[in-house]
Amino acid sequence: xxxxxxxxxxxxxxxxxxxxxxxxxxxxxxxxxxxxxxxxxxxxxxxxxxxxxxxxxxxxxxxxxxxxxxxxxxxxxxxxxxxxxxxxxxxxxxxxxxxxxxxxxxxxxxxxxxxxxxxxxxxxxxxxxxxxxxxxxxxxxxxxxxxxxxxxxxxxxxxxxxxxxxxxxxxxxxxxxxxxxxxxxxxxxxxxxxxxxxxxxxxxxxxxxxxxxxxxxxxxxxxxxxxxxxxxxxxxxxxxxxxxxxxxxxxxxxxx
Amino acid sequence: xxxxxxxxxxxxxxxxxxxxxxxxxxxxxxxxxxxxxxxxxxxxxxxxxxxxxxxxxxxxxxxxxxxxxxxxxxxxxxxxxxxxxxxxxxxxxxxxxxxxxxxxxxxxxxxxxxxxxxxxxxxxxxxxxxxxxxxxxxxxxxxxxxxxxxxxxxxxxxxxxxxxxxxxxxxxxxxxxxxxxxxxxxxxxxxxxxxxxxxxxxxxxxxxxxxxxxxxxxxxxxxxxxxxxxxxxxxxxxxxxxxxxxxxxxxxxxxxxxxxxxxxxxxxxxxxxxxxxxxxxxxxxxxxxxxxxxxxxxxxxxxxxxxx
Numbered sequence: 001x002x003x004x005x006x007x008x009x010x011x012x013x014x015x016x017x018x019x020x021x022x023x024x025x026x027x028x029x030x031x032x033x034x035x036x037x038x039x040x041x042x043x044x045x046x047x048x049x050x051x052x053x054x055x056x057x058x059x060x061x062x063x064x065x066x067x068x069x070x071x072x073x074x075x076x077x078x079x080x081x082x083x084x085x086x087x088x089x090x091x092x093x094x095x096x097x098x099x100x101x102x103x104x105x106x107x108x109x110x111x112x113x114x115x116x117x118x119x120x121x122x123x124x125x126x127x128x129x130x131x132x133x134x135x136x137x138x139x140x141x142x143x144x145x146x147x148x149x150x151x152x153x154x155x156x157x158x159x160x161x162x163x164x165x166x167x168x169x170x171x172x173x174x175x176x177x178x179x180x181x182x183x184x185x186x187x188x189x190x191x192x193x194x195x196x197x198x199x200x201x202x203x204x205x206x207x208x209x210x211x212x213x214x215x216x217x218x219x220x221x222x223x224x225x226x227x228x229x230x231x232x233x234x235x236x237x238x239x240x241x242x243x244x245x246x247x248x249x250x251x252x253x254x255x256x
Numbered sequence: 257x258x259x260x261x262x263x264x265x266x267x268x269x270x271x272x273x274x275x276x277x278x279x280x281x282x283x284x285x286x287x288x289x290x291x292x293x294x295x296x297x298x299x300x301x302x303x304x305x306x307x308x309x310x311x312x313x314x315x316x317x318x319x320x321x322x323x324x325x326x327x328x329x330x331x332x333x334x335x336x337x338x339x340x341x342x343x344x345x346x347x348x349x350x351x352x353x354x355x356x357x358x359x360x361x362x363x364x365x366x367x368x369x370x371x372x373x374x375x376x377x378x379x380x381x382x383x384x385x386x387x388x389x390x391x392x393x394x395x396x397x398x399x400x401x402x403x404x405x406x407x408x409x410x411x412x413x414x415x416x417x418x419x420x421x422x423x424x425x426x427x428x429x430x431x432x433x434x435x436x437x438x439x440x441x442x443x444x445x446x447x448x449x450x451x452x453x454x455x456x457x458x459x460x461x462x463x464x465x466x467x468x469x470x471x472x473x474x475x476x477x478x479x480x481x482x483x484x485x486x487x488x489x490x491x492x493x494x495x496x497x498x499x500x501x502x503x504x505x506x507x508x509x510x511x512x513x514x515x516x517x518x519x520x521x522x523x524x525x526x527x528x529x530x531x532x533x534x535x536x537x538x539x540x541x542x543x544x545x546x547x548x549x550x551x552x553x554x555x556x557x558x559x560x561x562x563x564x
Binding site for chain 2: 052054073074075078079083084086088089090092093094095099103104106149
């Protein structure tokens with residue numbers, strides 16, 4: 001289980017301190033899928049980076065199966081069991097996709113195993129295995145390879161920072177299937193930062209983060225009607241319905 | 257007496273492992289002398305009579321055969337200068353594997369200057385691989401100054417793949433290429449320097465024939481307080497294409513100077529150059545560390561693949 005307690009992180013901006021993450025607490029149970037959503041710039045990706053140690057939290061606790069991670073660096077956290085897919089993966093000059101997958105797996109992979117990984121993210125392995133994972137690949141191709149690197153070995157929890165960004169619809173569909181398979185097995189926990197409705201609907205629990213704080217949280221059943229009012233039978237599709245200021249005030253608690 | 261030592265054997269294995277099997281044509285040069293050599297049916301080696309070196313004749317039926325011509329220097333204070341000329345018949349295909357390794361355990365410099373000229377016949381296809389390496393606990397410098405001259409007739413193809421792995425204290429590389437119509441050149445240069453080593457690479461490509469093309473890729477890593485200078489120059493004297501790309505990773509207190517030069521002397525000459533020097537990308541390091549590699553391991557993997 002991942003436990004995050006009172007996590008805070010601030011940066012100096014234009015001469016004054018700005019809190020990007022402010023006293024955030026949540027947990028991800030074993031085998032659970034948690035989705036963090038919310039407006040751009042609200043602090044979602046920063047939370048993910050704090051979990052992986054890419055940014056260092058100012059205060060709080062991060063516990064993975066009871067083990068404190070805060071003092072660990074990135075590679076120590078990886079070894080402790082966190083997998084992390086970057087929102088914008090880097091290009092590697094000279095490194096083949098096959099080599100990158102082998103590094104990700106932590107052991108030599110057969111060509112068939114590499115092919116399976118690439119297929120799971122909608123890529124034709126024969127085209128990519130010997131290619132360099134460099135800037136000649138599109139952002140979407142690099143993104144799918146990035147996700148494949150996380151799938152290359154098992155983790156206690158996998159963190160995906162906007163896995164849908166830059167990915168075509170067909171590949172996205174395969175990716176969602178992949179997340180569903182992981183989720184069904186319940187062997188790994190999933191934490192996804194996402195704006196994508198299909199991903200949000202898969203979650204066991206949902207957190208809405210804005211201004212560095214958890215604005216709302218709850219189970220899928222609790223949160224979906226709030227995020228997607230049409231689910232609750234709310235008929236107020238007209239944005240001006242309900243109130244003069246344009247916000248809805250129906251009995252379903254729709255917040256739009 | 258010229259007796260090959262264990263150190264020389266080790267160096268030889270680094271620069272040219274397959275030559276140990278001595279299949280096909282080969283010439284092993286050790287401390288200024290030809291230690292052994294052999295012909296094949298389609299590749300004939302003749303010793304020069306007026307100076308140190310060999311003439312190599314490759315006939316049109318070579319069919320992708322390999323010739324290995326490694327050089328090892330292991331005597332401190334020695335300067336070995338050798339002139340090798342290659343004559344490749346039209347239509348021939350061949351792989352030439354050269355390389356030089358220096359083991360210097362003394363306090364005087366050990367130096368090898370390999371001066372190679374390639375005469376490539378019409379439509380011939382040559383791959384030339386060259387690996388440079390130095391080792392030894394002595395304070396004497398390990399110096400390698402290769403000169404490579406390539407004369408390409410119509411539609412000839414030449415692939416030049418050079419690598420200076422490590423341990424060479426000083427190198428000045430001079431490469432000249434003259435290309436006729438339809439000739440194609442591909443150069444990949446990989447270089448690593450460390451400590452206080454110095455490396456200079458000057459290259460001039462004259463594209464004299466219509467439809468000739470050249471691609472030059474130079475990748476280097478400079479560590480310690482080493483200094484590297486690259487000066488590739490492409491001259492388009494006809495309707496031709498050329499692309500020069502120099503990428504360097506700079507580390508520690510090293511210095512890298514990259515001066516790509518392009519010169520078009522014909523309205524249909526299209527020549528591009530790109531040059532980039534920078535430290536190891538932090539995002540690359542973070543990605544590899546997120547896979548469980550330590551910072552040192554991640555750095556080594558990035559360099560290894562960059563120079564691959």
